[in-house]
Amino acid sequence: MMNRGLSIRSKGSSNKSRGGGGTSGGFSFSSLRGVSQPELSKKLYRLIKSENNLISAHETAGRERVSIATQLSEWGEQTNDDAVSDISDKVGVVLSEIGEQEDQYAHALDDSRAVLKAVRNTEKSVQPSRDNKAKIADQIALLKTKEPDSPRLVILEQELVRAEAENLVAEAQLTNITRQKLKESFEAEFAATIERAEKQIILARHGQRLLKLLDDTPVVPGDTRAAYQYSGQARQILNDAEDDLREWQPEIQDDDAEANGHEGSITGNGHTEEAGAEAEGASAEGVAVVERVDGEAA
């Protein structure tokens, strides 16, 4: 963190200028990349793809952890040392549950990834609205130069007003969806990060207790070790871990209630899969807004 500073944006980034490129309605590189995403949704499209790699990495980590846990237990049994056998088996149980938590984390990341798709889909759907507005404006400008008295100018200007109204709604939907879903997605991601962390801390602490039951005082050759007496305590530690995990609860956020007050709005009219669900709850308000805008535009 110390060296990273307060921004991770690349200095030479030309995103700002490229950001509005969609409005030119012109040539796009998307086809060259084999990805039919409009400029507006391209960055998020790639980010969502990258999230897939992150999710598989955590899935792999969880799976390998569970496999190592089993191997540790089986190795311990082979040592023919009761203490090592019991402790390695029970540490294995703890490691296996740490792996299980890693897997659940991967699933939670997948859920928060799905939320971002709503933003991407809205971006994708707003692009044609911008393009259409720009195209009509271009036509008007051209006609004004070539045929300033053309009767088509009146029609085109009516069309432009309608396109602008439609775009006004689209842009409002975009900002609303973007902010709400961005917050929702990363709130879920941070909450999942905390949940995994807190649960793995519980497990690791009990794992440390288990290791303390293993007497590692060195013996001299020919001495036999005292008989292992802690299998009851070791079992109790696993029970404690199980209880602690069962009792775990997410910390309530102060302003969840407030945040929920923002739900439902003009967040889409069913034109994206994910936004579709919300559109129902928001339809009354959404329709009202569209009417108001139509009224203004007319």
Place this chain on the structure above:
Amino acid sequence: MMNRGLSIRSKGSSNKSRGGGGTSGGFSFSSLRGVSQPELSKKLYRLIKSENNLISAHETAGRERVSIATQLSEWGEQTNDDAVSDISDKVGVVLSEIGEQEDQYAHALDDSRAVLKAVRNTEKSVQPSRDNKAKIADQIALLKTKEPDSPRLVILEQELVRAEAENLVAEAQLTNITRQKLKESFEAEFAATIERAEKQIILARHGQRLLKLLDDTPVVPGDTRAAYQYSGQARQILNDAEDDLREWQPEIQDDDAEANGHEGSITGNGHTEEAGAEAEGASAEGVAVVERVDGEAA
């Protein structure tokens, strides 16, 4: 945990019977597997290999997280929304640091993996000692049947006593190294799990604070959002996160002092790379022990 029970050992496991297989000195499957590990160290050899997969998975997760963080920041810039731009950039900084912690975790796992190698190497070195003892005992038994008056019997029995003494030391080294390094390795692993968890909790909590600065109250079409005023606060949150990370300290374990009292002993005589370092500190005691055993055996 609930469904996993108190052991993760496979029920039908035949490790116990196979575990002692090495002492027969006979045929081993190791060559068929392309792995020249004696039976005794085979399971740990594989476990240590599996740890590699776990470590790369966490490395990949860290790398992907950092990449997603940058992408998020660059996407945010493209939205031309000051609030989204600033928050996504700063959330990106937090995510990037979460990825950095994931990478450090991978390195810590790699260190604890190296500790386990000391056990594997000792296992590997103890196998010939067991084999040698068994071979001489076999020769004596054979000779007693075929030539009960052979003068070679006396020599072989002397050899057996020496082999037994040598093996007694080897077995003591094995149990000492096994218990000490098993504890050391998994204590380090649990400590690293707790460190990653606690640091990622710090980061995630500050990430949640950042998200709260993003106003997601829906706007109606045509309305403009209030100007974004929180860039100072957002910057302060990153500073707080940085301070909290810097001040993080591992919780002191109650009985670390006690555990350290066990260090140094007959934990090897330089016959494994990792144990070599300890052998120096322990050499005085180690030599004394060997002398005592030699005395007994003579």
